[in-house]
Amino acid sequence: MGAMIRGASLRGFARLVEELGGVPGEFTARFSIPPQALASEAGLVPITSHDLMLDAAARDLGCPDFGLRLAHGQDLGILGLLAPAVQASSTVRQALECAARFMFVHSPALSVGLEPDPRGRREVVALTYRKDLRESPYSPQATELGLGLFHRVAVALVGSAVGLRSVELPHPPLSPVSRYTEFFGADVKFGCPAAALRVERRLLEKELRGTDAAVRRLAVDRLAALHTDPEALTATHVRRALTQAVGAAPVTVGQVARLLALHPRTLQRRLAAESTGFAEILEDVRRDLALRYLTTTDLPLGQVAAMAGFADQSGLSHAVRRWEGASPSEVRRRVRGIG
Incomplete structure (x- = not known):
């Protein structure tokens, strides 16, 4: 299974779609997301489907600030068990370190971190929000949702937005720039290397109001x-x-074992101990790559087949029908809301 994200990330999605005149179930069906994902926050959904759905909802419902609106209705609680560990931290730095360590619980494709200021100011640091693009394509709406929520959580923990110098986004503005400055209460830059909140370094040592060492230790354990x-x-x-x-090129277990500096039998034993196997992972990777190219590009089907490791287009078609119950062209049209 490819990278997943907790269903809690979709908190408020159904209500927002309905407010905009849409039908939530049509979007979940279109992206093969179980309808219960909108009600059960503990479940997991594929992050690529999650992100494609956000981008499609924004586009189809004429709501360019969809991600920011969704973030406005969310809070630290969407992180589940991670929330009390963050809330009980003693300082902003400790809260950020905890979030960075356990963000994989929310989604292994997402990360938050502390990095030097991209603009070179020594008194400023960057609180970054990143998605592993090896796991899933970039999504403007999902990035705005994630960074918007990151900002709301930071303000809730610190008590104000004082110390926020500026906000950075990798993509061009989706909404009028005034919408971003209204949401973040600070200058927003676009076309940046990473999504980030640029804050004064001194804020890292600010003590949090909800600090409780015993609660934090229990939550982390x-x-x-x-x-x-x-x-x-x-x-x-x-x-x-x-x-x-x-x-x-064709890939074998021996080639991957050499790459990881393991004997093939050792590699297979370790995978078996993790309740999986090489063939199972290979099938899952080919599925993820094929569906990613089908749903996020206009590449010809023959090229999609080659890039996903199939000998020919026929092999791709048989596999996609097995996975999705539809042809590659039908999957592509469905995701784009055509036909």
């Missing part, structure tokens, strides 16, 4: 006990290697 960091799994590294290699 529970997170560590219930969730394994994907980076610690052999399957994660195999999947990453296959994502980069599929479509370039």
